[in-house]
Amino acid sequence: MVFNFNYRCIDALSPYCPCYLAETQSCLVCSVLQGKDTCDCNWQGFCVYQEYIWNGKKKENFRKTVEAKIAEKKAFSDNLVVFKVILTLPALSRDFSQPGTYVFLKSFDTPPYFEVPICVMDANEDENSLNFAVQIIGPKTKNLVRENKAFLLRGPYYNGVLGLKHIKGAKNKRCLLIGGGIGQASLVLVAKALVRGKNEITALLDAGAIKYNPAEDYLKNLGVEVQYFAKQDLVFGEMLLNLIEEKNIEMIYSGGSDVQHDFVKSAVIRSGRKIDFAASNNVQMCCGEGICGSCVVTLGSEKIKFCKAQTEYMI
Amino acid sequence: MPKVIVVGGGWAGCGAALAARKAGAEVVILEKTDMLLGCGLVGGIMRNNGRYTAAEEAIALGAGELFEIADETARHRNVDFPGHSHATLYDVLKIEPRVRKFLEKMGVELRFQSRAVDVKMEGKRIKSIVLADGETIEGDVYVETTGSSGPMGNCVKYGNGCCMCIQRCPAFGPRVSISKKAGVEDLVAKRSPDLYGAMSGSCKLNKDSLGEDIKKELEKKGVVVIKLPDVFIHKEKLSIKVCQQYALDEYAENIVLLDTGHAKLMAPFFSLDELRKIKGFENVRFEDPYAGSKGNSIRYMSMAPRDDYLQVEGVENLFCAGEKSGPIVGHTEAICTGILAGHNAVRKVLKMELLKLPRELAIGDMIAYVNEELKKPEGLYKRFTFAGSTYFERMKKFGLYLTEKEAIRKKVKNLQLYNVFNENLVTNEGKRQHGV
Numbered sequence: 001m002v003f004n005f006n007y008r009c010i011d012a013l014s015p016y017c018p019c020y021l022a023e024t025q026s027c028l029v030c031s032v033l034q035g036k037d038t039c040d041c042n043w044q045g046f047c048v049y050q051e052y053i054w055n056g057k058k059k060e061n062f063r064k065t066v067e068a069k070i071a072e073k074k075a076f077s078d079n080l081v082v083f084k085v086i087l088t089l090p091a092l093s094r095d096f097s098q099p100g101t102y103v104f105l106k107s108f109d110t111p112p113y114f115e116v117p118i119c120v121m122d123a124n125e126d127e128n129s130l131n132f133a134v135q136i137i138g139p140k141t142k143n144l145v146r147e148n149k150a151f152l153l154r155g156p157y158y159n160g161v162l163g164l165k166h167i168k169g170a171k172n173k174r175c176l177l178i179g180g181g182i183g184q185a186s187l188v189l190v191a192k193a194l195v196r197g198k199n200e201i202t203a204l205l206d207a208g209a210i211k212y213n214p215a216e217d218y219l220k221n222l223g224v225e226v227q228y229f230a231k232q233d234l235v236f237g238e239m240l241l242n243l244i245e246e247k248n249i250e251m252i253y254s255g256g257s258d259v260q261h262d263f264v265k266s267a268v269i270r271s272g273r274k275i276d277f278a279a280s281n282n283v284q285m286c287c288g289e290g291i292c293g294s295c296v297v298t299l300g301s302e303k304i305k306f307c308k309a310q311t312e313y314m315i
Numbered sequence: 316m317p318k319v320i321v322v323g324g325g326w327a328g329c330g331a332a333l334a335a336r337k338a339g340a341e342v343v344i345l346e347k348t349d350m351l352l353g354c355g356l357v358g359g360i361m362r363n364n365g366r367y368t369a370a371e372e373a374i375a376l377g378a379g380e381l382f383e384i385a386d387e388t389a390r391h392r393n394v395d396f397p398g399h400s401h402a403t404l405y406d407v408l409k410i411e412p413r414v415r416k417f418l419e420k421m422g423v424e425l426r427f428q429s430r431a432v433d434v435k436m437e438g439k440r441i442k443s444i445v446l447a448d449g450e451t452i453e454g455d456v457y458v459e460t461t462g463s464s465g466p467m468g469n470c471v472k473y474g475n476g477c478c479m480c481i482q483r484c485p486a487f488g489p490r491v492s493i494s495k496k497a498g499v500e501d502l503v504a505k506r507s508p509d510l511y512g513a514m515s516g517s518c519k520l521n522k523d524s525l526g527e528d529i530k531k532e533l534e535k536k537g538v539v540v541i542k543l544p545d546v547f548i549h550k551e552k553l554s555i556k557v558c559q560q561y562a563l564d565e566y567a568e569n570i571v572l573l574d575t576g577h578a579k580l581m582a583p584f585f586s587l588d589e590l591r592k593i594k595g596f597e598n599v600r601f602e603d604p605y606a607g608s609k610g611n612s613i614r615y616m617s618m619a620p621r622d623d624y625l626q627v628e629g630v631e632n633l634f635c636a637g638e639k640s641g642p643i644v645g646h647t648e649a650i651c652t653g654i655l656a657g658h659n660a661v662r663k664v665l666k667m668e669l670l671k672l673p674r675e676l677a678i679g680d681m682i683a684y685v686n687e688e689l690k691k692p693e694g695l696y697k698r699f700t701f702a703g704s705t706y707f708e709r710m711k712k713f714g715l716y717l718t719e720k721e722a723i724r725k726k727v728k729n730l731q732l733y734n735v736f737n738e739n740l741v742t743n744e745g746k747r748q749h750g751v
Contacts, residue, residue: 032468037511038503038616039468040495043432043447043488049468050477 007304007311010159012044015061018052021290021308023059028290028308063288066091068105068153071129076212079136080182081145082121085153087128096130097123099168099190100161100281104154104288105132106140107147116140117285119160121185122218133214135182157288160186163278163312166251170276171197173250176243177224178264180231180256181208184215186280187255191222202247204229204240208256234263237270244271251276258282265313279313281306316341316741317664319657320444320454322431322493325353326381326646327637328460329414330653331660332423334378335458338661339741342423345444345452347430348487351418352411353462357481357519357603358646359575361385363402364560365701365710366647368677368717375727376678377737378654382647384413390574391537396581397565398703401718404537407519408576430488431461434496440631441497447488456632456660459493460653463504463638464515464614466490473512475610478584480515481603482612494619494639497630504615504642505695506554512613513698516558518584519577519602526595533574541570547589552582558644560703577602583611615642615698623683624669625656634660641685644700651678658736665744673730677701677715684709 009028011017018027027033030048031040041048051060068085075081087093096103097120104115122131136145144151161167167190175194179187184205194201201224205213208231219226233239243249244267252275254264261279268275283306286294295306304311319335321328324346336342350356361382362370370382385405386392394402418425431452433445443451466489467477477485484490495501503511522530533539553562561581565571570593571581587608590596601607619635620628627633636656637649655678659669672679681699684706688694699706710716717723727733 030468032472038501039466039489040492041466041468041489043466045488046485047467047471047477047489050471053471053476 007309008042008044009308010310011308012048013046014158016063017060018048018055019059019289020062022048022052026290028305063154063156064091065152065154067150068130069150070148073148076214077210080210080212080214081134081136082214083132083134084129085132085151087130087153091153093123093128093130094125096120096156097125097189097192098156098158099193100164100186101156101158101189102160102285103130103156105144105151107143108150108152110143114140114143115154116144117157117288119185120156120189121215122188133182133185135210154288157285157307159307159310160281161190161253161278162281162310163276164310166276166278166312167193167253170194170199170251173197173199174248175199175201175251175253176247176249177201177203178229178252178254178256178260179203179215180206180260181210183256183260183280184213185255187215187253188218188222190253190255190278191219191224195222199251201225202227202243204243206230234260234267237263237267240264240267241271244268244273244275249273249275252278254279256280261313277313283307317456317661318343318454319456319458319660319664320345320452321458321460321657322444323353323460323462323637324351324425325460325462325637325649326355327462327639327649327653327656328353328458329381329418330378330650331458331460331634331636331657332418333380333421334654334657334736335661336421336423337378337736337739338658339739340661340664343452343454344418344423344425345429345431345446346425346427347490348483349427350411351415351425354464354481354515355407355646355649356411357407357577359404359407359579360573360645360702361403361405361647363399363702365677365707365716366645367401368710368715368723369647369651369681369701371717371720371723372676372678372727373651373654375724376654376732377734378658380417381414381650384417385410388413390576394537394573396538396571396573397540397569398560398563404573404575406576428487430491431493432491434493436497439629441633444493455664456634457493458634458636458653458656458660459619459627459639460635460637460649460656461490461493461617461639462614463617464490464612465616469512469616470610470613473510473616474514474613475584478604478606478610478612480612490617492617494627494630494633494635495617497627497633499619499627499629501616502618502620502689502695504618504698512616514583514613515611516561516583517579517581518604518607518611519575519579520572521600521602522574522576522578524599525578526597529572529595533572533578537574539572541572541593541595543569544593547593558700559698559705560644560700560707562704584609614638618642621686623671623686624659625652625682626659626663626669632663634663641689642695642698643681643685644698645702647701648681652682654736655682661740665740667740667744670735672732675726675730676732677710680713680715681706
């Protein structure tokens with residue numbers, strides 16, 4: 001993975017800033033909250049140190065774990081289950097509706113290390129509900145899909161998409177969303193944000209390992225033109241190149257594996273066009289708070305925490 | 316044509332731009348806010364004590380236009396106030412547009428809301444400046460006049476928090492140390508072993524909020540001194556002040572107001588509650604900093620090690636001036652160092668010998684003396700100004716303090732430096748190289 005080194009903190013300016021990292025002198029933004037004597041910050045429009053002092057030298061709100069009652073549960077293939085859950089107050093689904101939002105889910109009777117990071121596929125404010133698509137892979141997801149009544153839900157976490165500014169900033173553009181396998185679950189909230197920006201959206205879906213396209217109906221309901229692809233189409237690249245040319249694409253979001261991202265990226269380069277590129281953040285998330293270290297990627301001499309560092313793929 | 320990029324449009328940056336433009340360069344000022352002059356927007360005091368000498372030296376050296384604009388914009392001339400003689404008080408509400416128009420007419424490109432955040436290096440040279448929006452600006456040589464105050468994290472850590480001063484960091488973003496980004500560690504002033512920086516020394520009251528009598532007297536004389544009731548005397552405030560020339564007991568025992576367009580109150584901050592208990596101040600409110608009850612900006616947080624040509628040590632094409640060039644206090648000091656830095660920046664590109672001002676001149680001596688003092692163990696605890704305290708004493712002791720314009724001009728002429736900043740080096744160097 002090649003990232004642009006200029007990163008911002010996804011939680012800066014949010015109700016969750018300052019966070020545990022400020023308390024432990026590991027803030028992503030503020031040099032003083034990294035233990036240095038003087039200011040040399042990665043300014044994001046406000047002073048994290050000032051917020052920290054005003055807050056009594058401690059973190060702001062932390063994410064709470066709430067009960068999420070299972071309202072619907074449907075298996076679409078032998079390894080794909082889609083849930084609809086109803087949040088209990090004070091959790092509000094509108095706080096889970098940004099592109100790239102994910103949560104940690106587990107059943108009530110399992111220990112904390114059963115928590116699975118799961119992308120929010122859709123959020124419905126009227127019902128205060130969220131939808132998740134779960135691919136059954138290992139012990140945590142196997143355990144999760146056995147549940148019929150309720151989950152424990154911790155969130156929201158926001159850094160599931162890299163290059164977020166290209167999605168939030170897209171206005172009246174021709175956009176292409178590419179969803180491979182379970183990665184397509186992230187397309188729905190991305191599409192909703194793009195619809196708000198009056199963009200023209202085409203989605204390319206490949207069911208892949210999950211053998212069903214869980215995002216398809218949601219996207220069609222949003223007025224997105226849905227087409228299909230197979231993995232080989234990406235490998236050879238012609239299909240994508242033709243589509244970019246034919247639709248005059250200006251912005252692409254890739255939701256899927258890193259391999260998929262790389263194929264999409266090389267098609268973008270081959271097209272010779274200036275295309276904004278955003279992609280799902282596939283780094284392993286475990287705590288979501290920058291504490292556990294599972295999301296750390298070493299780039300040059302710097303260790304970057306990808307649960308917090310909002311950056312973009314370099315083209 | 317050599318291209319000089321000046322980072323920071325305060326008095327020092329304006330001085331640098333002026334001198335670089337006079338020397339024949341293409342000049343761009345990058346300024347993070349929407350106005351020039353920086354702290355000069357709330358300053359106003361010129362020509363007090365030794366600053367008179369320095370201003371006249373700059374005029375004789377051929378780059379005195381900014382002092383002339385300040386003189387033309389003066390609300391009061393030849394004002395005396397405690398510890399200070401023959402001050403000129405320029406009108407802070409009128410001077411910025413005049414300086415702006417003057418520099419525009421000179422052909423300086425002014426770029427506002429253009430905050431420099433980083434540099435791209437080529438070995439020990441700066442290749443370009445990176446702005447907050449990602450744009451890169453390339454020049455041959457750079458002058459850093461970003462000052463040393465703020466950002467608000469420093470004001471929170473070493474002061475009483477952001478008091479909403481004229482720098483407006485929350486709105487326009489923080490100052491970034493360009494020399495540090497170029498790999499040179501900042502020098503940071505101290506007030507005690509673990510306490511950095513010093514606090515701005517004056518705040519400003521809205522003049523219309525003062526009682527009519529005080530306002531009238533202030534507008535007539537330029538200065539009003541009012542004895543403070545004993546309960547309101549806080550001498551401890553003197554020690555935190557940047558401006559040691561105003562750290563006299565008179566300033567703790569009295570309210571000293573100067574008419575600079577606002578009513579400049581010569582204390583870093585003042586409890587509004589206490590202030591309003593004094594006759595004539597019943598309805599008073601602050602003009603700068605907006606939260607003047609609470610504190611003021613913290614300064615001298617970022618100075619660059621430099622030589623007497625004002626070149627930053629360790630970077631081949633970076634000069635500095637104003638507070639960035641050491642613990643020097645004041646607009647006059649900023650303009651004088653700015654002029655030399657801007658001039659030498661052009662010499663650097665033309666591969667000419669750099670100019671060092673001789674120690675017979677107050678400006679030259681101050682630049683060299685500050686550097687010597689800064690290298691001493693106690694150096695980071697000191698501040699220097701032509702206007703008072705140790706450096707003014709030194710000026711008097713060594714005969715540097717002159718108040719006769721003609722004598723100053725003659726001295727500069729004798730040193731073969733008359734109008735030296737007025738020479739178009741680019742044209743003349745071209746001629747020299749072609750044997751014309």
